[in-house]
Every structure is written in C-alpha cells, then in structure tokens.
Amino acid sequence: MTDASVNVAAGETLxxxxxxxxxxxxxxxxxxxxxDIKRGEIRAIIGPNGAGKTSMLNVINGFYHxxxxxxxxRGQNLTRMNPGFAARNGIARTFxxxxxxxxxxxxxxxxxGRALKMNRGLFWQLLRHGPAMDEEIEHRRVVEDIIDFxxxxxxxRVPVGRLPYGLQKRVELGRALAxxxxxxxxxxxxxxxxxxxxEDMCRFIxxxxxxxxxxxxxxxxxxxxxxxxxxRVVVLDYGRKIADDVPAAVKQDAAVIAAYLGVAG
Amino acid sequence: MLYREVGQYHTNYRADMRIFPILQDRIGILVILAIxxxxxxxxxxxxxxxxxxxxxxxxxxxxxxxxxLTGYTGLLSLGTGGFMGIGAYTCYKLTTWxxxxxxxxxxxxxxxAAAAVGALFGLPSLRIKGFYLLVATLAAQFFLQWAFExxxxxxxxxxxxxxxxxTRTLFGLPITGAxxxxxxxxxxxxxxxxxxxxxxxxxxxxxIGRSWMAVRDMDIAAELIGIKLLPTxxxxxxxxxxxxxxxxxxLVFLWYGSAEPTVFSxxxxxxxxxxxxxxxxxxxxxxxxxxxxxxVLPIVLRGVPPALGLNIASSTVEHLNxxxxxxxxxxxxxxxxxxxARLWQTGKQKLRVWPFPY
Numbered sequence: 170m171t172d173a174s175v176n177v178a179a180g181e182t183l184x185x186x187x188x189x190x191x192x193x194x195x196x197x198x199x200x201x202x203x204x205d206i207k208r209g210e211i212r213a214i215i216g217p218n219g220a221g222k223t224s225m226l227n228v229i230n231g232f233y234h235x236x237x238x239x240x241x242x243r244g245q246n247l248t249r250m251n252p253g254f255a256a257r258n259g260i261a262r263t264f265x266x267x268x269x270x271x272x273x274x275x276x277x278x279x280x281x282g283r284a285l286k287m288n289r290g291l292f293w294q295l296l297r298h299g300p301a302m303d304e305e306i307e308h309r310r311v312v313e314d315i316i317d318f319x320x321x322x323x324x325x326r327v328p329v330g331r332l333p334y335g336l337q338k339r340v341e342l343g344r345a346l347a348x349x350x351x352x353x354x355x356x357x358x359x360x361x362x363x364x365x366x367x368e369d370m371c372r373f374i375x376x377x378x379x380x381x382x383x384x385x386x387x388x389x390x391x392x393x394x395x396x397x398x399x400x401r402v403v404v405l406d407y408g409r410k411i412a413d414d415v416p417a418a419v420k421q422d423a424a425v426i427a428a429y430l431g432v433a434g
Numbered sequence: 435m436l437y438r439e440v441g442q443y444h445t446n447y448r449a450d451m452r453i454f455p456i457l458q459d460r461i462g463i464l465v466i467l468a469i470x471x472x473x474x475x476x477x478x479x480x481x482x483x484x485x486x487x488x489x490x491x492x493x494x495x496x497x498x499x500x501x502x503l504t505g506y507t508g509l510l511s512l513g514t515g516g517f518m519g520i521g522a523y524t525c526y527k528l529t530t531w532x533x534x535x536x537x538x539x540x541x542x543x544x545x546x547a548a549a550a551v552g553a554l555f556g557l558p559s560l561r562i563k564g565f566y567l568l569v570a571t572l573a574a575q576f577f578l579q580w581a582f583e584x585x586x587x588x589x590x591x592x593x594x595x596x597x598x599x600x601t602r603t604l605f606g607l608p609i610t611g612a613x614x615x616x617x618x619x620x621x622x623x624x625x626x627x628x629x630x631x632x633x634x635x636x637x638x639x640x641x642i643g644r645s646w647m648a649v650r651d652m653d654i655a656a657e658l659i660g661i662k663l664l665p666t667x668x669x670x671x672x673x674x675x676x677x678x679x680x681x682x683x684x685l686v687f688l689w690y691g692s693a694e695p696t697v698f699s700x701x702x703x704x705x706x707x708x709x710x711x712x713x714x715x716x717x718x719x720x721x722x723x724x725x726x727x728x729x730v731l732p733i734v735l736r737g738v739p740p741a742l743g744l745n746i747a748s749s750t751v752e753h754l755n756x757x758x759x760x761x762x763x764x765x766x767x768x769x770x771x772x773x774x775a776r777l778w779q780t781g782k783q784k785l786r787v788w789p790f791p792y
Contacts, residue, residue: 230658256660270651272716273644281644285660289641291669297636305640306447313447348659 182241183208183352183384184229189238191224191408198224199235200408206352211378212386213399213416217428220405222388223265226354229386230255230262243351256285261350265357265388267337271330275340278329279315282347283308312347319343319373335366342373353377355387359394367391371398396420404428437785453635470624475617483616484689486733491620491627492684493729497709497721498634499677504707505715506638507670508650509559513552513571514678514706516578519698520548521679522686523588526597530590537602537610538622541687545679551578552675559667575700582695598692610687619688626684630677635718637673646670647716678706712763714773723774727766732759 185205191198199221206212214222227233229240231250240247242258255262261282270278287308293301316322319339324332329340338358345353358374359367371394377383389395395402396416404412404419406428412419419425437458444450454460474487500514525544529537555574559567582588589597601611608614609622637643645666648656657663686693705728713724735755739746746754770777 232654252657253660253662256658262658264655268652268655270648270655272651273647277644277647280641281648281656281661282659284641284645284648287641291642294640294642295633295636297640301640302448302451305451309447309451344659 180207180209182206183243185241186225186229187239187241189225189228189235189240191221191228191233191235197408199228199405201238202405202408202410203238204403204410204413206384206386207400208384209378209382210384210400211374211398212384213395213402214386214388214405215390215392215395215402216405219407220428221408222405223356224408225405226262226356226386226388230260230354256348259349259351260354261345261348261352262354263338263341263345263356263358265360267334267341269329269337269341269344272328274326274328275316275321275332275343276312276325278340279312279343279347280308282344283312285348311349315343315346318346318376320369335362338362338366338370339373342370346377349381350383352384352386355385355389357388357390359389359391367394374398437782439786451639453639467628470628471621475620480616483620486730488616488620488623488689490725490729491623492681492689493706493709493725494722495627495630495684496678496681496706497713497725498631498718499674499681500706501710501713501715501718501721502634502638502646502677503670503674504710505717505720506643506650507646507667507674508563509556509667509670510564510568511571511671511674512568512700512703512707513555513574513578515698515700515702516575517548517552517675517678518682518685518702519578519582519695520551520675521545521682522693522698523582523597524548524679525683525687526590526599527588529600529602533600533602536604537687538604538626541626541683542680544683545676548679548682549672549676552678553668553672556668556671556675559671560664572700575703579695579699582698596692596694597686599687599690612691623684623688626680630680631718634673634677638718642669650716708763712766712773714775717773717775719778720773720775723778727762727774728759731762735759 182205185203187203189199189202202221202225214225216222224233228235229250231252231254234249240250242250242260247254270281273281287304289301289304293299297305316325319342321336321339321343324336324340329337332340342355342358355374359370362370374385374387375398378385387399399416401414402412402416402419403410404422404425406424411424411428412422414422439456439458442455442457444455449455454463475483478487496514496518500511503509503511521544524547525537525540528540528543529535532540551574555571558570562570583595586592586595589595592598599610601608601613603609604622607618609618638646645656645661648659648661649663649666653663656666682698685697690697709724709728710721711724712727713722714720732755735758736751739751766774766777770780
C-alpha cells in the first residue's frame, strides 16, 4: 500500500482546485482551499460536520460556482465547472442522501447512466427497432456487467424506491459506474450501513480503483475506512484546509486532532 | 392459472427487452386488437360507435399525450384543451387550403402545430415546477381559447364562429363530414390511436423515456448524468402536445363534426387531467383505463335504469350518475392512489401466483 501511494503521489495530476472560496451570503463555506487529485488514486476528503466537504464536491462537479479560485481538469483551466461539462468529461458522482430515480427499476437507473453514450435520435427511438434497438442492447450488455460486478442481479427489475438503503447506495454507485467515469466522486458512500455492507462497499471501491483505474475522491466519516482505503487525505475544518497528506501522517497531525477532538485547556 | 410465465426463458437481450415479454400478454394484446378492429364495428351499433367507442379512443389518445408530460416527465399542465384546439384549428385551416390532400395527413399534421405551441409554452418549465407550472400552463389555456374565439381567420370568418367539418374522402370513402359512417370514423380513429400508442410506447421504453423519468424523479441527478434539462422537458412538451393536437383534430373531425371554441375550454383540460390521474400516472395503459372510467362509465350507468325497467326522470339519472361516478373515483383512489393501472398490475401479480398468496 505504501509503495502504491508513493507512486500515485508522484503521478500525473487529474484535477486540481486552486484557491477556491465559496460564500453563501455571509457564510463562508470554503476559504482558499487548494489541493490536487492524481490520476488513479483514492483521495479522501474528511472533516467535522459543516467543514465544507460536500460543498467542495459540488464545486468540483459544477453545482456551485465559487466566487474565487480555479479548477484545472486534465490540463484544462476552468474558472467554473458546470454539471453537463463535468458529465461529458467523465466526472461521475454519488450523493450523501441517495439521489436515485426512485420510480425506475435498478436496470433503468443504470441504463440512464448511459444516456450520454447513446445517441440514436427521435426517429429510431420512436420505432425502437434497427439501430435504436442495437444500441439499447449494446448498452444493456455494459450495464449487465456492472450489475454482475455489484452483485445486484436479483433486484434488476425492482423499482429502487422499494429497496433498502444499503442496496440503494449500491445502485447509485452502479449508476455512476455506468457513466464509465474517469473521476468518481463519492459523498459518504457508507453512511447508514452495517459492517457487512460497509465491507462490501469498500471492496467495490477498491476493485473499481484497481481494475478500471478509476480515480476516486471520497468523503467519509468512518475513519477506519478512510485510513484503509485512501492514498492521500485532505482535511477540511470550517472551510479551510488544515492538513493534506498520507493517512498515517494525517492521523498524527496536531491540527487534525484538535479539529476532531477539540483543544485541551 | 393460465397467466403463468413459468418456462418462458429469454436467452438474449432482444427477447428480454420486448415490451410484452410474457407470451400471454402478447396473445392478450392481439385478442384486444382483433376485437377492437373487427368485433366492435360488427357488434356495436352506430350509437355505440359514435357515443362510446370513438370518443373513448380520442380521449385515450389525449390522455396518453398528457401522461407523457405529467406522468413520465413530472410536469403538470392544464393547457391540454388549448393544445387540442390548436390541432383541430390547424387541421381545419390546412384542409381548407389544400382540400385535395388526404384528411388523415392533415389530422396528423395538426399535431405538429400543437407541438410547436406546446414547446413554446413549455419554456417556463425550466424555471418553475409543480403547481406554479400548472398556473403558467393555465395562461396557455386561456390565451388559446381567447384566440379561438377572437381571431375570425381561424374559423374562416364563419358567422357562427364555429368550424364545420367538410366531407373528405379516403380512396373514395367519406371519412369525415356528414356522409361518413360511424364505422369508418371509428376505424380511422382506431388506426391513428393504435399507431400513435405504439410509437409512444416505443419512446417511453427507450433512452428518451428514461431521460424523462429521470427528470421526473430527480432532476439534479439527471443533470449530473449529462441529461440536458431544457431540451428534455421541451421534447416532452412537444410530443405530449403533438398527441393532444392529433386528439383534438380527431375530436372535431371524427366525432363532433363541428366545434365551437368552448369545446376546448378548461373543462376539457381538467377532464383529460382526471383521466390521467385516475388511470395512473406514468402508464400508457392507465390512459385507456382512465378514459374508460371517466367517459364510458357514465354512459353505461345512464343505461342501467331503463334496462332494469325503472322509471326515473332523466335529470335524476344524471344526478345519480354524477354521484356514483364521483364515489367510484374516490373509492378507486383510496384503494390505489397510483391509479387503475397499478390496481391492474397488482391484480396481475396476484393472478401469477394464484392460488398461493405469494
């Protein structure tokens, strides 16, 4: 693990945020935050509640537009990202409170994840034959592979609104994977899960990273998970970056300990 | 017992992705089509065709149109009556200008104008949702009805202010106007409705249908996946209005024979909306069931007292009718808030495992 993290840290930068400041009226959510995500690493963003972690992800995929700062993605400088651009350029995302299409089946949710890669127009869609059907089948194959990978074959036809929370989280990961992302943003993928579900989720995250080489940025409160999974950790507190290092170093960092536990005296 | 899918395995995705993957369903739909095309015209008299069957088809088509918008894309609209009017008036103008062209072509073309107007009035949907969008589409409804009344050009400067359907033939057979038989008009309506339902069903099962439902269920996540909200919503408005427009043209040309602007009032919008809600949001079958409940059931009930030999004044029958239909609507919605289509699904599920509970 140590070797891998050293290699990754030396690697090419996939995405870098530079001096990001985000305010909502008088509230400063992010204050001059800079860090980078290397290609192929698992990057954790941690911090106490309200530290600005989710805001950071929202800035990265373009939901929020920061007042100051820039984002550099695959060498392109962007003052602001927008969700459509992010999606087209291979940034996928899961949400803290599952944001699935509740009325649709698992299969349809994952197929929707392929929306950008499907391009047969209205005419063929109306007929649902020929090229439209071929395209549908081609993407169904990819989606079935993901269903196999995540071991959710049994719930293929179930509307996701009826699924238990842990499975919904898994389907949401599946939908993000269906986009074949280069950068996967996971917002608390393990909240509300029992130990077994957490272990499954960790396994999926590691396999996605290991097999497909997907770069992952994740927010998580379970420190055990964070320290085990991630190559590097960035720590936010009250919208500021207070630490940015490999897990072992972050664990010992005085500022981090103070942020989580408070300062004595 | 008969409704079992045991032993029906799909070994490729094409078979698995059929709209009716179960054999019994495919047989069922063929039987229904055979009855609709052959049985109904042979058995039903001209009263039945003109009062029950043809209007049922037309309402069902309009309900499918609104269902694509409200049930699939999650956008509320009360402009249905107006959009149906656009279809009717466009068809009327076109057939006045080009009387030689087949009327079916103009009925289908009438929908195109409705689609354009629908997309235009759909523009606010990017910013507003729910009840607020409902109010915005209400503006469309009132504006369009005003236009139908106040712009004489639309009804060819007719003194009466109504559109009168001229006689038009297809292969020498009159299909609109006074000389067209109920059977011909029914068959033409049936062909159009079956064809458009088939296309709509294809659409909702593919990429476009999924993107509509994604926008309905969670628009933020849909945007994140790369679905562009505005084009998706406008396409939904356009296609929904297209179907409503065609239904409106059929309403005048294949059923009423002539129409005043008040035909396309807010009442019509509400009628279609109720059909969609009671039939089942997000279900094409629901559009048919809703149209049946709201249009056909009152007619059936009206015939019950005479059939039983009861001598009740017709106004009393009418009042009883309203009460019974109203009570039934409440009953159905209490039993299944997601509409008749869901009730049907639940029933089918029960049938599959019968006689066991699960």
